Amino acid sequence: MASFQDTISTLDAIHPSQFSTDAERFEAKEAARRLLTRLETPFEQGWRLSFETPVLVAGVQTILDLGIWKKWMEADKKNPGAPVHLNQLLEWANTKAEPNLLRRFLRHIAALYVLEETDVDTWKPTPYSLSLGDTVSHTDQITKCGIDHTIPTGCNLPGFLKKYNYREPIDLTQLDNYRDMTNGTDFFATCAADPQGKGSSFMGLMTALRNHKMDWTDVYDTKRIVDGAAIETGKPLFVDIGGAHGLDTSRLLDKHPNLPADVLILQDTPEVVAMPIEDLDKRIVKQAYDFFTPQPQLHARAYFFHAVPHDWPDADCVRMFSQVAAVFKRGYSKLLIYEVVLPKKGATNLMTTLDLQLMNCTSGMERTEEHWARLLKEAGFRIAEISRHPRAVESVIEADLL
Template identity: 30%
Template structure:
C-alpha cells in the first residue's frame, strides 16, 4: 500500500471516529479498535517490528516493579513520586527503579510526569490489587514456558498441541505430569492461581447482570423451580466469587439454604478465607472428572466458568459427560462462561490467552462452532449464545433429548 493510500485510509477512519459517541460505553471497543487502525495505517513497518522486539522486556520489568511494591506506592500517593522517593519507600535501587519505570511508562502502565518522576494510572492501580499482581506473576511463568515453543515445535514437525500430558509443558519442565498435578505441591503457584481466578473475566457489569442470569433461571415465572434439588451448582467454582455475584443478582427469597452449591477440589474448598465464606452456600469437595454426587443431580443450572479452556477436547468431554449425566431433560441447563473466539478479528488479549492455554495445558480458546462440536459429543445442544465486545460469553446448553419432550 502506498503512503498516499495509508493516509487516505487513516483519514477515512478518523472521520468514522468523529461519528461515534465517546460517552457511550457500548462504543468504547469500536473506538479503541478504530484508533488502533489509524496507528496501524500510519506506523512505519520497521517501527512495528521494533515495538514487538521491545515487548519481550516489558513483562519481566513489570513483575520486578510489582515485587518491589512500586505500583502500591504509586497508587497510595496523591501526587507523582520521584525515583528517589520510590527508592526510599521500597528499599530498592533508585537507578534500577527509574530504568524499569521508563519501560512501564512507554507501555502506558504508568505516566512519566517529569525527569525521573512518575504517577499512577488506572492500569498501574489495577496491578496494585493482589489478584492482578498474582496474574502478573503467573503470566511471567507462562512467558518462560512459551519461550520453549519454537524448539518444541521444531521437534514435533510443527504439529498443533492438543494433549494435556504430552505437550510443551512436559517438554519444558521435563515431566510426564500435567500442569495441575505438577503444580500441586507449589504453594506459591496455587495461591496465585486461586487468587487470580477471583478477577472478573468481563468488563463493565457483572456477568449475571450482563447476561440476565435471573431471567434465564426463572424464565419470567414460566419455569416451576424444583425446591428439592439445587438451584445452581457452580462446578470448579474456586473461592465462590462467581456464585456470590450470581446470588447478589437473584431475587430475595428465590432460593433456600442448600440450593446454591459450590464445588471444587478439597484443597480449594478448605482454603476459602473467612471473609469470602458465605453461609448461604453448600461447600462440596468434588473432582469434576468423576460423577456428580446424587444429592447434586437435577439442578436447574450447572455453571462452568473459565474452566473448559484449561482442557483439550478429550479431557473437556470427560468433564461435560458427567454434567450431562446429571441434567434433567427439559429442566436443567448448563452455562459455559468462557471466551468465544470470533472467526476473524481476535484481539491481542484473546490470541495471547489461546497460546497460553496451548502452552500450559495443551488446551485452547474455542470458536462457537468448536463449542457446539464439543457439546454435541456428550449429547448437548446450544440453546443460546451471548458475548460481550471483549469476547467473553455465556453459552447455554441442554440435553438434545430435551427438544423431543
C-alpha cells in the same frame, strides 16, 4: 488542512471520558492499535514486541516485589495525581534497593507511558500503575501469572512445535507444551504443587479476567434458572463446577438475593476450595470435587461451567460433561457453559489470545459453534440456545440431553 501539531494535539486530547459507552471506548482503542501498527516501521514493531516488552514486564514485577506500587496507590488516595520523587519511592520499598537500579526501571516504564515523567527522578502515576497496587482488581496478578506461566511457555512453544512436526497440540497426554518445558509436570499439577505461588497467580489472573469480562448474568436471563425451579434448602439449584473464587455464583445471588442457604454449590479441587474467599456469602456451599468423577449433586436445575472446558481437549470435555449427564433431570436440568464461541471470521484479539494461551499452557482451545455442537453431542447433549451480547467476549451455551 490541520497542521502536524494540530493532529498531535487532537490525538493527545482523546480521553476515555469522551465515549458514551465502553463499546465505543473499545472501538477507539482498537483504532489506535491499528494506527500504531501503521505508523511503526517493521523494526520498531519487532523491537517493541521482543525488546521493550520483556524488560517492561520485569520492571513492573520488580516494583511489585518491592511493595512500591501498593504504597503509591495508598498515597495517591490522599493526594490524587501528585508526582513522587525517587527518594520517596525508595522509602516505600519493603527492602533496600540501589537507587540507580530503580531509576533505570522507572525511566523505561515512563518511556512506555505506564508512568508520567514530570521532572528529574519524579513521576506521576497512571490508572494502570495505580491498579498494580490495588489487590482487589488483581491486575498485578496478570503480570505475575505471565512471569510464572505464559511467558516462559511462550518462549518454549516454537521449539516444542518444531520438535513434534507442527502437529496441533490438542491431546494433553500426547502433546503438552507445558510438560515439555517443565520436563513432565503439567500446568494444573504445577499450580496445585505451589498454591501460594504459581497456583495463586493463576487464580488471581482468573479473577482479573472475570472482573474485566461481562458478567454472565448480563448475557443470560437467570430467571430461566429460578423460575419454575424447586427451590428448597439442601436441594441443589445451581452447581458452579470449577468455580474457583465463586464470582459467578455470587453474581447469580446478586440477581436473586432471596435464595435460601445450601442451594448454591461451588465446586473446585481440594486445594482451591481450601483457599479462603473474602466476602463469599455464607449461603454458598464450597465442595471439593474432581469433575472427572461422579457428580454428587443430583438433579440440580443448572450445572454451570465457566472457562473450564476450554482448558481441556475434546475427549476430556466429554468425560466431564458425561458426569453431568448422569445426574441430569430430563426436562428440568440445564447445562450452561460460559465460554468463547469463536466466529468463523472477525475474532477479537482477546478471543485469539485466549485461544493461543490455552494451547500454550494446557493443550486447550476456544471453539466454534459447530465444534461445540459436535463435542456436546458426543457427551449426550444438544445445544438448546446460545445467549450472546455484543459487548461480551463469551456466550452462554445452554444444552439439554439429546
